[in-house]
Amino acid sequence: MTTLKAHLSNSGSIRVKFARPSAALTHLEYLPFDSRFHFPNIGDAGVLYGDTTENKLYRYDPDDGKYYCVGSDYNDITAIDGGHA
Template identity: 60%
Template sequence: MAEMKEILSVVITNGSKLHELPVKHSQLIFIKDTKTIALDYNGIRTTYSNIVTLQTEQERLAILAPVCGLFYFILETSCLWAYEDKWNQITSPPHDVIFKGGATNDFPPVGNELCLYVAESENKLYRWDDTTIKYYCVGSDYNDIKIINGGGA
């Protein structure tokens, strides 16, 4: 059976801008001014407002009687949890989507497929490939282009 991998996209906005965001499957929206969240799933946006904000994971784990139906947002990790007979992690810690380094030597030895890597000294953009375990250049300074061969045109 093929492995199923669902990616959750995260958006932060204000309540007045929420209506401008189209419903997008697996989109989690943090609404700053109302301190609520919304989840887009299967074409439906559902808003949740029972959220407790905690500073650290230790605070969450120290709760003696977590309440079912509440969400617990941990500032230290930016993770959302719920309790239903056991703790359930709703979101993963956010990952940087862009890594800036002076050169490719500054990139981490193992990259992240969900991240773009900028080599500022080269003015080039790279992506990581988990299969080949290496970085590939996907964007280059247009001044580096010497010839554009349009084929048989």
């Protein structure tokens, strides 16, 4: 199990450090924004961007040049398709 430690800086960002690093990623910074539309045009791969209005987390992919949603409020889920079981 990987454990996390978070630290809130004076700037309002949160730095997350992993106790057991996975791959090359050892920490992420969290930056909250009122909306994903306020994210920088070119993001940083080491930052999780938070849309505080939609309560969603995004990561920036520098190869694709866009943001991907990596976390959402579970209350937003209306249906789960279990496939053809």
